[in-house]
Amino acid sequence: SLFLPQVDDKRPASPPSNITPADDDTKEPTTVDNERRPDTLVPPDVKSETKSSPDTTPKAVASDPPNGEPVPTFTLAGHETSDDEDDEEDLPPPSFPALNSAQRASRPNVALAHPSAPTLMAPPAKPTATSSLMPPPSLKASNLRALPTNSQSSSLRIPTTGPLPNRGPVPNRNPSSSLGVASFSSLSNSSIKPPNARNKVQLTPGHSPLDWANLQRSGTNLSGVSSLQRVTPSMLKHNNGRKGKPAWSSYQGKVYNITPYLPFHPGGEGELRRVAGKDGAKLFMEVHPWVNWDNMLGECVVGVMVSEEQAPANVTSSLEEMD
Ligand code: HEM
Structure with missing residues (x-):
C-alpha cells in the first residue's frame, strides 16, 4: 500500500517539470522570429534613410557608402532617391543611360527589377547572409516570379486549345497566321463534318x-x-x-x-x-x-x-x- 501512494505522488510532480521546459522552448523560437522580422523588414532602414533624405538621394548614398564605392559617387543626382520611394519605371530610363550604368553593371541582379532600389538594396546585397539583407531580395523575387507565371499560363493555354477526344475532328488552328484563309475554309468544312462523323442517332423520347x-x-x-x-x-x-x-x-x-x-x-x-x-x-x-x-x-x-x-x-x- 505504501508503494502505490508514493509512486502516484512522484508521477504527477514529474510531468509539470517536463512540460515547463517544452513551453520555454516553444516560446523562445517565436520570440526570435519576431525579433528577426523587424530587423529583416526594410521599413526601418528605409525610414531612417527617408528621414534624412525624403527628397534628396544623397542620404541614401550615405547609407550605401560602406558597401559600394560607386554608389556615393553616382548618388549625386536625386534620381536614385526618387526611384527608391517611387516606382522604378519613371526613373529608370534616365538613370540607366546616365553615369549610373557602371554601378548597375556591378549590380546586375538588382538593376533589372528596380534600378532605383539598387542603391539602397546594393549594400544589403553583399552581406546577404544577414537577415537585414533578406527583405530586398524577396521583393525582387516576387517581381521575377510574376514573369514565369505568365509563361506557365501560356503553356497551359496551349493544351486547352488542342483537340479533345469528344470534339470529333478538330480544325487546325495551330500554325497559320499566313494560312488564315486555308484554315478558315477547313473550319467551315469541319463544322459540317462532325455530326455526320459521329453518327449520332436521334433518341426516342424518354431515352436521353x-x-x-x-x-x-x-x-x-x-x-x-x-x-x-x-x-x-x-x-x-x-x-x-x-x-x-x-x-x-x-x-x-x-x-x-x-x-x-x-x-x-x-x-x-x-x-x-x-x-x-x-x-x-x-x-x-x-x-x-x-x-x-x-x-x-x-x-x-x-x-x-x-x-x-x-x-x-x-x-x-x-x-x-x-x-
Ligand atoms: C456497350 C457499351 C457502349 C456504351 C456504354 C456506349 C455508350 C455511348 C455513349 C455514352 C455515347 C455518347 C458519347 C458522346 O456523346 O461523347 C455513345 C456514342 C456512340 N457510340 Fe457507343 N456505347 C457502347 C458501345 C458502342 C459500340 C459497340 C459501338 C459501335 C460498334 C458504338 C458506337 C457509338 C457511336 C457511333 C456513337 C455516336 C458517335 C459519338 O458519340 O462519338 N457504341 N456511345
Missing part, C-alpha cells in the same frame, strides 16, 4: 442520357439476373440479343446486359448490337474510348467471364430460367 441515368438510379433490375453469374464464352455467345434472348457483352472480364441500354445508346441500337454476344472492348474503344463503360452500364452487370470448365451447374440452371 439523363433518362438512362435516372433509370440506373431507380433500383430497377437492369442485369436480368438475380445474382452475379459465372459466364462462359459459350454462354456469352448464346445471349446475343436475338430471338428474344438478352444481349450480353463482355468488357474487361465483366459481362453486362446491354439489352435495356439499346434504346438509350447515342450511337444507335444497331451499333450497340454489334457487340452483343461477344467481347465489346475493341469496338467500344475504337469508337469512343472516353466513355466509361462501367459507369454507363454499372447496373447491368451480369457477372464475370470464366472458362468453360469453370461453369458451375447452378449457373446453367439459372441461365435456363432466363431463357
Whole structure:
C-alpha cells in the first residue's frame, strides 16, 4: 500500500517539470522570429534613410557608402532617391543611360527589377547572409516570379486549345497566321463534318442520357439476373440479343446486359448490337474510348467471364430460367 501512494505522488510532480521546459522552448523560437522580422523588414532602414533624405538621394548614398564605392559617387543626382520611394519605371530610363550604368553593371541582379532600389538594396546585397539583407531580395523575387507565371499560363493555354477526344475532328488552328484563309475554309468544312462523323442517332423520347441515368438510379433490375453469374464464352455467345434472348457483352472480364441500354445508346441500337454476344472492348474503344463503360452500364452487370470448365451447374440452371 505504501508503494502505490508514493509512486502516484512522484508521477504527477514529474510531468509539470517536463512540460515547463517544452513551453520555454516553444516560446523562445517565436520570440526570435519576431525579433528577426523587424530587423529583416526594410521599413526601418528605409525610414531612417527617408528621414534624412525624403527628397534628396544623397542620404541614401550615405547609407550605401560602406558597401559600394560607386554608389556615393553616382548618388549625386536625386534620381536614385526618387526611384527608391517611387516606382522604378519613371526613373529608370534616365538613370540607366546616365553615369549610373557602371554601378548597375556591378549590380546586375538588382538593376533589372528596380534600378532605383539598387542603391539602397546594393549594400544589403553583399552581406546577404544577414537577415537585414533578406527583405530586398524577396521583393525582387516576387517581381521575377510574376514573369514565369505568365509563361506557365501560356503553356497551359496551349493544351486547352488542342483537340479533345469528344470534339470529333478538330480544325487546325495551330500554325497559320499566313494560312488564315486555308484554315478558315477547313473550319467551315469541319463544322459540317462532325455530326455526320459521329453518327449520332436521334433518341426516342424518354431515352436521353439523363433518362438512362435516372433509370440506373431507380433500383430497377437492369442485369436480368438475380445474382452475379459465372459466364462462359459459350454462354456469352448464346445471349446475343436475338430471338428474344438478352444481349450480353463482355468488357474487361465483366459481362453486362446491354439489352435495356439499346434504346438509350447515342450511337444507335444497331451499333450497340454489334457487340452483343461477344467481347465489346475493341469496338467500344475504337469508337469512343472516353466513355466509361462501367459507369454507363454499372447496373447491368451480369457477372464475370470464366472458362468453360469453370461453369458451375447452378449457373446453367439459372441461365435456363432466363431463357
Ligand atoms: C456497350 C457499351 C457502349 C456504351 C456504354 C456506349 C455508350 C455511348 C455513349 C455514352 C455515347 C455518347 C458519347 C458522346 O456523346 O461523347 C455513345 C456514342 C456512340 N457510340 Fe457507343 N456505347 C457502347 C458501345 C458502342 C459500340 C459497340 C459501338 C459501335 C460498334 C458504338 C458506337 C457509338 C457511336 C457511333 C456513337 C455516336 C458517335 C459519338 O458519340 O462519338 N457504341 N456511345
